Amino acid sequence: MNHLAYPFQIPSTLHADTPAEYYLNKREAVRLLVQDRLSGECFHQSFVNLDRYLQKGDVLILNNSRTIPAVLYTVNQVEVRLARKVTSNTWEALIIGTQPNIGDTLSFPNHVKGLVMRKNLETPLVSIQFSVSGDDFYEFLYQFGSPIRYEYIKKEWPIDAYQTVFSSVPGSIEMPSAGRALSWKMLAKLQKEGIEIGFIQLHTGLSYYGDNRWPEPSKHPERFSVSSEVVNLIEAAKARGSKVIAVGTTVVRALESAVDANAVLHPVTGETTLHIKEDSLLHVVDGLLTGFHETEASHLDMLSAFIHSSHLLSTYQEAIHQGYLWHEFGDMNLLLRLDQ
Structure with a gap:
């Protein structure tokens, strides 16, 4: 359970239960709520316009772990x-x-x-x-086996609905869902515009135990790997002043777990129990593309490391007011400093 109190309730109508491609024809046809990490100001966009908030030389890091029927x-x-x-x-x-x-x-x-x-x-x-x-x-x-399906998803969907298009290494219990809306067409467009793309791997564990029980991150080890290629990609981006944007909380956990005591990023393969929260220093990641998370989830602890908790709460209240959809088939949230 998260260590901060977020007093909001998600209306049942905002629990996404259908993959976007089944009713909007495209994975990327979801919405995007953009929030400035510094000011807290919000902007409403279509996800296909993600590139408007990125610059040539910025780096997107994706998790290539593939969901298994757990x-x-x-x-x-x-x-x-x-x-x-x-x-x-x-x-x-x-x-x-x-x-x-x-x-x-x-x-x-x-x-x-x-x-x-x-x-x-x-x-x-x-x-x-x-x-x-x-x-x-x-x-x-x-x-x-079959994919994990929580109560807000009424229909059984095939395992492919629980995969990102770029997933390649089976091992995740639940889908690393922040990358789900990215299609090959969008990725190709981003690369054409000079956005660089790298891959880490973190095999997600079970995120919910039922009966309002949630894993504590420090007791929730997850296997991850950060390659030398990704380290070189990130170091080059930092050297030229470009931003590193994690696609998903799993990417943040992996990258920040690969940092040593001197804040230097290294290639690492191992397990992490890192708990990123409000007072955590982020040494690698400058921005985060993620979905919308439940009030009890430790993911909100991590988001509070990117943006002040009061801004985060106002964002979620705005998302509810504007009808954004939650969970793995839902809409997206970009946290990024927009003055850089």
């Missing part, structure tokens, strides 16, 4: 939501409803078994050791 059902129809990969055949998971005991065996389709190894005392997660591993596990998962 929901499995036992033969007795017990729902198991994968939360985090631990080894090639062991995963932390959230079991919905009946709670198993350590040592219990769960039976899945195709004769796959899952042994409950232990319970996480700090979260509602359990560790499950599956009877298949590696490629065999992923074959099983893609045959019998």
Whole structure:
């Protein structure tokens, strides 16, 4: 749960439940609320006009992690939501409803078994050791799994609806959704205008435990990788005075986790439990393109590192008043200093 109080309620009509391409014909046909990080002033735009707020030489960093179908059902129809990969055949998971005991065996389709190894005392997660591993596990998962779908999404959508067009490495439990509205056409246009694009990788974990329970970032490790190519791209941008814009909170977490004690960015592959909040210093990222987040989510803690919490609250109240849509199929929010 976030450490700041944001007293706003999201009307049920603003919970996006349908991908934009199914009713607006294009992924990029969503709205964009732009906010100046310094003044708090807001501007309303179409997402296709994102380039109006970027300059030649600016760098967009995207997360190329691909969403996996992380929901499995036992033969007795017990729902198991994968939360985090631990080894090639062991995963932390959230079991919905009946709670198993350590040592219990769960039976899945195709004769796959899952042994409950232990319970996480700090979260509602359990560790499950599956009877298949590696490629065999992923074959099983893609045959019998489905994407995580929360209650505001009424219809089942195919796994492709939960992917960004540029995702390439399977591993995210939930879609890194800030990049969802970017089409190949938009990316090509941005590059033609001199905007540079780089990719990090962060495999998202389970972001919600149900019953108003949310992960604490410090107890929510996520696997990430920042390459030397991205480090060089960012260093060159900083040297010429260009901005680095993260597409999504996952990108911010990865990049800021790759900074050493002297604020120097390095290529890193590992796990992060970094919790970015109001008083956190941002050493790498100058701007953030993101969706709209729930009041309880720790994502709002991170947003408060970009903009004063009073401005952030006014932005969300304005978004509600103007009918912006929330969640992974919703509209977009750009936080950026507009005087640079």
